[in-house]
Amino acid sequence: MHRWFSIDWQAIFVPSMSVVELIVRGSLVYLALFSVLRFLPSRQMGTLGIPDLLVVVLFAEAAQNAMASTYTSITEGAILVGTVIFWSYLLNWLGYKIPKFQEFLNPPPLLLVKNGRLILRHLERELITEEELMSQLRQQGVEFLADVKKAYLEADGSISIIASDTKSSSLPQQKADKTVV
Incomplete structure (x- = not known):
């Protein structure tokens, strides 16, 4: 009964791996997935079909394993989410500031x-x-x-x-x- 109410605060908030390693893992996986998705044909025709949904789900599962191995703390999850948000924002910001980079991010019609x-x-x-x-x-x-x-x-x-x-x-x-x- 005691175990039901005991909380290991250190396991919740203290990362089990290096913060730098988490950031590197998150960055590499985000950039790899971005590259793969950028250069696949745009055949989805403005909709999300079953194959596209499967790709997203499988990418999410593969990315989770590649980014964090077996992370357990909330802090590690927050660092990974922050890293993905950072790269998304940075690429959009670069596309806004540098027109040639925007052409790379979004192919011309x-x-x-x-x-x-x-x-x-x-x-x-x-x-x-x-x-x-x-x-x-x-x-x-x-x-x-x-x-x-x-x-x-x-x-x-x-x-x-x-x-x-x-x-x-x-x-x-x-x-x-x-x-x-």
Whole structure:
């Protein structure tokens, strides 16, 4: 019964490993995960699907083990959370202050459609099928590919559309000319 109410304050607040080691571990894991996520294709199309959710959960589990091994104190957890927040803030601050760094953090929009024509090499690079692209166009009120002046894949995975001045809604849908621009 005595054990139920006894608290080991030292185990709660005193780190079991070096604070510097915690910061180094947190920094390395954060930067590694950032790099992996930055260079993966942006195929999520502005949504979080089941595979994306699994990646986040598995990354969190792997990162927890890599960052802290088997930390037990609240202080160690707070140091790791602080390290991740620090890197997130620092990278965003650098992107704000240095435009070239912002281009690294957030890739520029990728042109997917130009004047009603698909740019296949860009779709292939981002692993986007024509059906997925057409679904996104319909969700934004565009029925025909010929009605799209330009469509871009944005850094966040969403697709932005610039419609052409002429609408071809009265014409039957034609298969897009799949030229490479």
